[in-house]
Amino acid sequence: MEKQNISIAILSNNLHHATRDKKNCLQLNVKNVLISDDLEDLLQPIQDDAVQLVLIDSAVKGMDGWKCLRALRKATRSKLLPVVMITTESNQQHVVKAIAAGCNGYIIRPYSITTFERHLQMAIETTGIDEVEMEQLATANELVAQGRFDEALQDFSEIVEEENESLTWFNKGMDYLHHQKYGKAIIAFNKAVALNSMYAEAYKGMAHAYKGKGDVANYQAFLDKSAEILALQDRLAELQELFAEILEANPDAINPYNSLGIDLRKKGDYPGAMHAYTQALALTPKDENLRYNIAKACIFAKDYAQAIAHLEEALTIRDPFPEAAQLLAKLRAKQYDQLASPAKTVAPDAGQASLAMDV
Numbered sequence: 001m002e003k004q005n006i007s008i009a010i011l012s013n014n015l016h017h018a019t020r021d022k023k024n025c026l027q028l029n030v031k032n033v034l035i036s037d038d039l040e041d042l043l044q045p046i047q048d049d050a051v052q053l054v055l056i057d058s059a060v061k062g063m064d065g066w067k068c069l070r071a072l073r074k075a076t077r078s079k080l081l082p083v084v085m086i087t088t089e090s091n092q093q094h095v096v097k098a099i100a101a102g103c104n105g106y107i108i109r110p111y112s113i114t115t116f117e118r119h120l121q122m123a124i125e126t127t128g129i130d131e132v133e134m135e136q137l138a139t140a141n142e143l144v145a146q147g148r149f150d151e152a153l154q155d156f157s158e159i160v161e162e163e164n165e166s167l168t169w170f171n172k173g174m175d176y177l178h179h180q181k182y183g184k185a186i187i188a189f190n191k192a193v194a195l196n197s198m199y200a201e202a203y204k205g206m207a208h209a210y211k212g213k214g215d216v217a218n219y220q221a222f223l224d225k226s227a228e229i230l231a232l233q234d235r236l237a238e239l240q241e242l243f244a245e246i247l248e249a250n251p252d253a254i255n256p257y258n259s260l261g262i263d264l265r266k267k268g269d270y271p272g273a274m275h276a277y278t279q280a281l282a283l284t285p286k287d288e289n290l291r292y293n294i295a296k297a298c299i300f301a302k303d304y305a306q307a308i309a310h311l312e313e314a315l316t317i318r319d320p321f322p323e324a325a326q327l328l329a330k331l332r333a334k335q336y337d338q339l340a341s342p343a344k345t346v347a348p349d350a351g352q353a354s355l356a357m358d359v
Helices: 015-027 039-047 065-075 092-101 113-127 131-145 149-160 166-178 182-212 216-249 256-266 270-283 288-300 304-317 322-332
Strands: 007-011 032-036 053-056 083-087 105-108
Touching (some): 053 113, 065 092, 083 113, 092 105, 092 182, 105 182, 131 182, 149 182, 166 216, 166 270, 216 256, 216 270, 256 288, 288 322
Parallel strands (some): 053 083, 083 105
């Protein structure tokens, strides 16, 4: 692996670990290696783009490694920075926490140089933009710098006219996480972030091209598009964290997406709840309590027609289902002011193998 142009930062409170990791980095032709036991010491070079990859040990000064990773992600929100955990912790709880915090690779000590190289290479490749599209972004930005705005817009448009598949890869990552396929989950989440970042960069470039043309309205519109995508990235990171917490609390959950939907609905994130419930339906399409939960989210989103449809389906699956029948009657009578009720999660009726119900 040729890494002459790469600088790596190592965060560890264990000098023996840090020394070995540095030795292996240099063996892989890494240009420069920085070592510290304190995240604060390395934030500035990371912010200045002097570091292209970070390795984090099980623990650093004052905190666990996964907490350090979470703090690093919060401090570098806009950076597509590959971060690999190198840890002695191999149990499921630690792996899930690291993935939730945003790791791009997970190496367990002791490791071989082959394993070390493979994980670093994977982290770099899966967090990077496709080489063809990276070249197109660079060319388009250069055209903006040269004042050739129409040509730049053409190049940027070719990038964003393809469907942004970041959400598809994110959903794959959640599914892999649910099925404890941690390596695949990391790769899927990496691809989701990389795709989203590419679209944000393309829209930002388009904004600058329109600014050069003196088109203030489109300049602001495409800046907003870029900001929306970055906001989505933050939101997906929060969903990833919440989903991991649910799995940690109940690793044997039949359908953790249902719990995620309930949590998001209670927080007022109705689109997020609907997305989670859509994923849940793929796992347990014949669960009447899930249909009831979706109806509740639809009601709070004021999509009463969909709420009726899901309640009717719930009653098809199980009748009697008093809660669903009462809610359906209110909807049909358009008694919308009587629909809201305090949120609490209850277990399904005795003898039912259904999911938790949001009432």
